[in-house]
Amino acid sequence: MTHKPQRPQPVPTAETRPFWEGAAEGALVLRRCQGCGRLAPPLAPRCPDCLCDTLLAERLSGRVMLKGRTRLHLQPLPGRTGPLTLVECAVFEDPRIVLIALDEQGVTDGALPDAILHLGFSPAEGDAHFAVVLPPEDRA
Ligand SMILES: [Zn+2]
Structure with a gap:
């Protein structure tokens, strides 16, 4: 019997719980300030x-802008073999917020900076759903 190494799991906090709960439903959820309206x-x-x-949880469009990508050839995550592409995505509703997602399907191959992408979430790995960029046909 072999043990498959698992991707490290997030431990939700009061601040991050809305994000991870939204991820489990396939939605990008951030919290909006009730004082000034900024997303956090x-x-x-x-x-x-x-x-x-x-700060109150708010479901966003999932649209993001490509800000950077890195191709990892060494073992990028436990249980995964390379290469794997990590993508920096600025949230469309507030580009000051940059999230990291995996591009497992080559969605960003050849994409230009600021290309509009759609952020989704992977099937559960352990208890968590991690951010991925989706190909156009998977957009909600
Ligand atoms: Zn504020």
Whole structure:
């Protein structure tokens, strides 16, 4: 019997729980500041602009803009063999928020900076669903 190494699992916190719950439903969920209206990155304990700590979860479009990509040829994750492409994506609703996703289907091959992509989430790996960029036919 072989043990397949598993991708490290996130441990949701009060700040990140809405993001991971949204991911399980295939949706990008961030929290919006009720003081000034800014979206907050998943890890932010309070609004980065006005420091208000009343942030409410909001389901976003999932549209993102390509900001960078890195091709990893060494073993990128436990249980995975390379190469694997990591993509930096700026959230369309607030490009100051940049998320990292996997491109497992070559969606960004040949894509130009600021190309509009759609962020989705993988089937569960352990208990978590991780961000991936989706090919056009999978867009919701
Ligand atoms: Zn604010």
